[in-house]
Amino acid sequence: MTLIGEQLDPTLGVRFNEAGLVCAVVQQYDTREVLMVAWMDAEALRRTVTTGAGTYWSRSRQEYWVKGATSGHTQRVVELRRDCDGDTLLVLVDQTDGACHTGDRTCFDAGLIARRDPT
């Protein structure tokens, strides 16, 4: 991937929390579906940028995981952004098949809590 602007800043302007993690919102780049939310530490961020494959830190398993390494449901990263205070990432990807471990396209498909008419 092509780094923009802050190549000289090894943190890429990202502020990790007290556990050394940053929240990553993963969005399909063209349809703009929010696919999932995961966490990265500095090394997962570095691997994501250098390989172009969405790579995260599993808080439950305490290990790195390349999304789709087992399932084949990989994420090709197209764009990486951070928010205004640097404590959240937005990862725009091209997701192969479902992003959710349930087989759903997104991790939010089955989780409707409330809605109302937008008008």
Add this chain to the structure above:
Amino acid sequence: MTLIGEQLDPTLGVRFNEAGLVCAVVQQYDTREVLMVAWMDAEALRRTVTTGAGTYWSRSRQEYWVKGATSGHTQRVVELRRDCDGDTLLVLVDQTDGACHTGDRTCFDAGLIARRDPT
């Protein structure tokens, strides 16, 4: 707002972290822009559902904040979802003007880190 299904479950199926918070990804309901990420505790979630206005817990100020209460850049909540393991919310809103305190439409507008050609 109309609650779906789990009205009898006061937690709405949400799993709060050890600090009593859940990460909330806020998305414009029609354009699907990811506007911002904030945090809710159970009371902020209850207020969001009952008032239909995006309401969060400020970790820095340690207080509730109704988005736009000061700026006028309010969020009318259209849909509320949780993810497959219940530890993240997706809040679809109709955002008035900019969601970011900088005046930008989203908190991610200025934060491009890396990109590549999607094809």
